[in-house]
Amino acid sequence: MIPPRAVHARSPGETDVFARLRSDPLTADWIVLHSLDIAAHRTQVSGEADFVVIIPHGGVLFMEVKACRTVRREGGLWYLGNLPGEARGPFKQAAEAMHSLRERLAKARPHLSRVPFSSCVVFTHLAFRENSVEWHPWQVIDSVAMRSAPMSRLLREIMNKTRSCIQAAPHGGWLLPGSKEPYQEQCAEIAEFFRPDFECFQDYKTVAANIEAELRQFTDEQIVCLDAMETNPRVVFSGPAGTGKTVLALESARRASVEGQDALLLCFNRFLGARLAKECEAHGSGVRAKTLHSHMVEVAKIEHSPSFSNRDFWECELPRCAIDSLLSQDKPAFVFDELIIDEAQDILRDEYLDFLDLSLHGGLSAGKWRMFGDFEKQAIYGSANLALRDFYARLSAPPAEYSLRTNCRNTPSVASLAELLGGLSPGYCRVLRSHDGTEPKYLFYQSESDQVACIEQALTELFELGMSGKDIVILSMRSDESAAAAKIQSSAWRSRIRPFGPAEAGGYIRYCSIHSFKGLEAPAIILTDLDGFSRQSLEALIYIGVTRSLHRLIIVMQESIKAQLLSRITA
Missing domain, CATH: 3.40.50.300 (P-loop containing nucleotide triphosphate hydrolases)
Structure with missing residues (x-):
C-alpha cells in the first residue's frame, strides 16, 4: 500500500476499499497506489486515479470508487448522490486515467507495453445492475459483490476477463496466450514509474543566504537593547552564548563613532579581536578594536612579548607596565571617551580593571562604558579572579544591568542542547x-x-x-x-x-x-x-x-x- 495509510481518502468508500486491499492475505505480493495524481491527462489538464492496483501475472487495474447512495443518468448526465450532473461518468473517468498512464508507460518503457491494463468502478454503498455498451458488466463491483467475495478475487476476475477480451479483439494479438506479465520485478518497475520515491535537498547557497538573512533580522531586533539602556552611562549586558553580545558590542562602537567619541573596543580572544578590528575599520580612527593584551602591549611599548604560556607576565607584569606607561604621560594618548568590552567575564581581574580604570575619562566609576559577557558559563580562560559582585564593589555605585536571554544565533535544536549541557538556569526565554x-x-x-x-x-x-x-x-x-x-x-x-x-x-x-x-x-x-x-x-x-x-x-x-x-x- 503506497502510501501505507489512507491519508488521502476523500470518502468512506475509499477508506473501505483501502482496508480490504490491505488486509486481504491474497494481496500480499500486490502493489496498490492510492490517490494517484495524473499531470498529463489525455482529456483534462490533470486527473486522478482513486486506486491503481498492480497484480503480478494479472495486470494493472485502475479503480474509480464511488460511495454515493444513489446513481442516475438523465439526458446524458450522471448524477451521483447530491452532486450536480456531469457528462463524464465514473466509467469514463477510470478509462481515461488508465489510457493516460498506459500511453506514458509504453512510451517511456517499451518493454512493458505488453502488460494488460484495465479499469473498473466500485460502488461501495449500492447495488448497480445497469448495462450499457459503454462498459462491460464485469467492470462493475457493487456492494453486493463486495459482500460476496474478497477484494482479491473480484479484482483478479476483472483482469482475467480483460485478458480474454483483449485476446478476442481483432488487434489483440500483442497479448500472447499464457503470458505471465507483469512479473514481480515488472510490478515494482511500474510502481516506481508511476510514483517514484525521491528526496530533494535545498542547495547550500540558498541555506546560507537564508541563515544570513535570519541573523541580520534577529540581531537587528537585539539592538533595541542598546536603545533601552541609552540613558545609562555604565551598563553590564549579561547573557549566555548566542544572545548577540558581540553584535551589540560592535553596534555600540558604531554609535560611539557616529557621536564623535574616541572609543576603545576590547575582548580577550585574539581571533575575535581580529574580527572586531576588521569590522571597525569602516568607523575610522575614532574606534580602536583589539584584544586587551595587545592593547596593553602597545601602551607599555613592549616590542618582544614572551610566550602565552607565561601567565605571570600577561596577568601581572604586563598590566603593571601598561599602568606605569599611562601614569608617566602628561597627556595620555590612550585615554578614551567610551570603553566597550566584549567577553567581559574574562577580564574581571584586579590588575586588568586597574588598567582599564586609567584608560577611561572619568574612570570605571564615572566614565561611560558598556560590558558584554556571559558571567555564568563562559569564563574558561582562568584569567578572571573576581565575581561580578566584586567588580561592582570597586565602583562608587553599581551600574545598570540588562539580561539577554533571547538566542538569535542557534537553531532550536542546538539551543536546547546548549541549555541541557550548560545547565542554563534560567534558560533562553x-x-x-x-x-x-x-x-x-x-x-x-x-x-x-x-x-x-x-x-x-x-x-x-x-x-x-x-x-x-x-x-x-x-x-x-x-x-x-x-x-x-x-x-x-x-x-x-x-x-x-x-x-x-x-x-x-x-x-x-x-x-x-x-x-x-x-x-x-x-x-x-x-x-x-x-x-x-x-x-x-x-x-x-x-x-x-x-x-x-x-x-x-x-x-x-x-x-x-x-x-x-x-x-x-x-x-
Whole structure:
C-alpha cells in the first residue's frame, strides 16, 4: 500500500476499499497506489486515479470508487448522490486515467507495453445492475459483490476477463496466450514509474543566504537593547552564548563613532579581536578594536612579548607596565571617551580593571562604558579572579544591568542542547531562529584512529550537503598541535585542512581549540577530542563549542563518555 495509510481518502468508500486491499492475505505480493495524481491527462489538464492496483501475472487495474447512495443518468448526465450532473461518468473517468498512464508507460518503457491494463468502478454503498455498451458488466463491483467475495478475487476476475477480451479483439494479438506479465520485478518497475520515491535537498547557497538573512533580522531586533539602556552611562549586558553580545558590542562602537567619541573596543580572544578590528575599520580612527593584551602591549611599548604560556607576565607584569606607561604621560594618548568590552567575564581581574580604570575619562566609576559577557558559563580562560559582585564593589555605585536571554544565533535544536549541557538556569526565554529540520549528530569512537575516521566521515557528509571548506570549523578540547584534526593524513582531506588563523584561509577547512574560537561562529561545527577532562570542564567547553554552530553540528565523542553526556541530554 503506497502510501501505507489512507491519508488521502476523500470518502468512506475509499477508506473501505483501502482496508480490504490491505488486509486481504491474497494481496500480499500486490502493489496498490492510492490517490494517484495524473499531470498529463489525455482529456483534462490533470486527473486522478482513486486506486491503481498492480497484480503480478494479472495486470494493472485502475479503480474509480464511488460511495454515493444513489446513481442516475438523465439526458446524458450522471448524477451521483447530491452532486450536480456531469457528462463524464465514473466509467469514463477510470478509462481515461488508465489510457493516460498506459500511453506514458509504453512510451517511456517499451518493454512493458505488453502488460494488460484495465479499469473498473466500485460502488461501495449500492447495488448497480445497469448495462450499457459503454462498459462491460464485469467492470462493475457493487456492494453486493463486495459482500460476496474478497477484494482479491473480484479484482483478479476483472483482469482475467480483460485478458480474454483483449485476446478476442481483432488487434489483440500483442497479448500472447499464457503470458505471465507483469512479473514481480515488472510490478515494482511500474510502481516506481508511476510514483517514484525521491528526496530533494535545498542547495547550500540558498541555506546560507537564508541563515544570513535570519541573523541580520534577529540581531537587528537585539539592538533595541542598546536603545533601552541609552540613558545609562555604565551598563553590564549579561547573557549566555548566542544572545548577540558581540553584535551589540560592535553596534555600540558604531554609535560611539557616529557621536564623535574616541572609543576603545576590547575582548580577550585574539581571533575575535581580529574580527572586531576588521569590522571597525569602516568607523575610522575614532574606534580602536583589539584584544586587551595587545592593547596593553602597545601602551607599555613592549616590542618582544614572551610566550602565552607565561601567565605571570600577561596577568601581572604586563598590566603593571601598561599602568606605569599611562601614569608617566602628561597627556595620555590612550585615554578614551567610551570603553566597550566584549567577553567581559574574562577580564574581571584586579590588575586588568586597574588598567582599564586609567584608560577611561572619568574612570570605571564615572566614565561611560558598556560590558558584554556571559558571567555564568563562559569564563574558561582562568584569567578572571573576581565575581561580578566584586567588580561592582570597586565602583562608587553599581551600574545598570540588562539580561539577554533571547538566542538569535542557534537553531532550536542546538539551543536546547546548549541549555541541557550548560545547565542554563534560567534558560533562553526565546529562540528566534526557525527549526531548519536538522538535529545535532553524534559519532562515537574507541581509538584515536577511529576518531580521525569519524572526522573524515563528518567532512564527507558536510561536503555532500554542498558546503565548502570555508563553512566548516573543527573544534577541539586540545591545542592545535595535539588536536585530532591535525592527525588527518588521508590524501582526500590533508591538503584541504589548515589551522585557524586571524585571516580568512581561502576555501580551507579550519581547526582550532574551543578556547581560541570563543566568540566566533561558523555554519558547520565538528566538535572533537572530548576526553581526558573533568566533567565540569568538559560540559563547559562543550556548551561553548556547540553554540558556535549556525546550521550543522556534529559531535565526535569517545564511547567511554557516551553514557555521561547522553544522560544529560535525555534527562
